[in-house]
Amino acid sequence: MDDTFDRSALMLPDEIFKAVRRLEIVARRAVDDHLAGQYHSVFKGRGMDFRDVRAYQPGDDMRVIDWNVSARMNELHVKQFVEERELTVFLLVDASASQLFGTRNRRKLETAAQLAALIAFSATRNNDRVGLMVFTDGVETCLPPRKGRKHVLRVIREVLEPNVTSRGTDLPAALEYLVRVSNKRSVAFVISDFLDEGYERALKIAHRRHEIVPLVVQDPMELRLPDMGIVNFRDPETGQIVAADTSSNAVRQCYAAHVDRLQRDRERIFRKLEIDSVLIDTANDHIDPVVRYFRRRAKRG
DSSP states (O other): OOOOOEEEEEEHHHHHHHHHHHHHHHHHIIIIIIIHHHHHHOOSOOOOOEEEEOOOOTOOEEEEOOOOOOOOOOOOOOOOEEEEOEEEEEEEESSSSGOOSSSSSSOOOHHHHHHHHHHHHHHHHHOOOEEEESSSEHHHHHHHHEEEEHHHHHHHHHHHSOOOOOOOHHHHHHHHHHHHHOOOOOEEEEEEEEOOOHHHHHHHHHHHHHHEEEEEEEHHHOOOOOOOSSEEEETTTTEEEEEEEETOOOHHHHHHHHHHHHHHHHHHHHHHHTOEEEETTTSSHHHHHHHHHHHHHHHHO
């Protein structure tokens, strides 16, 4: 593998170049230490390809006997198969304005870039193809699935510095676009805060065609309001400003109830559709939850 990083080919300013390089180093180390084998165990390929025949040996599965060859050779022969290893992995990354929020270690969008790097390098390590869709309330960027380190670096750059034209979120539109543009079954990691509604039907249709893995990114401040007195809150997607007295228990409880409802609805949808999700908190390490997900999936087979 060529480890040179051609900055000019990607047209990266120094700051973004350094950020992409840092993400690459961290992601590749995590893949080498934790994820490469787990990823392979979970996503084993799309099927088996016929390779050759060989003489039957005691213990071989009778179902793979090649009766035509056996008749010609006057001796039992069995078919040999090899795993069709190559997969297509799609990263659907939410770049709406709510992703710019962050109160602890990093913004949600930075966490999304870290996750994208982790999944992309796991995929390329296993010789899989990686595609990218960056979306808001429309599809902003779509990179066709390709292999190779240079392509993965471009994927990371596009997530770190998305060129978006809108601030809103339309998760159903992104899922519908995936179904339209990708006829080949793929593993689609949806990296989003899932602060949207009305996406159940689109998720159901997409999950029939592809294997959908939601990576739900949240910030601790989104879950509960602290007592900060009277605060002006600005909706990052609509720009609407609302004043709230956070010293009021009623206000804080109302907010907590709203968040709990969104979370319950989200989890209900995932359970109903039998979709495994991974919850990522911006205040904590992003690698461990993904490793635990792969281990849990590998055990189930």
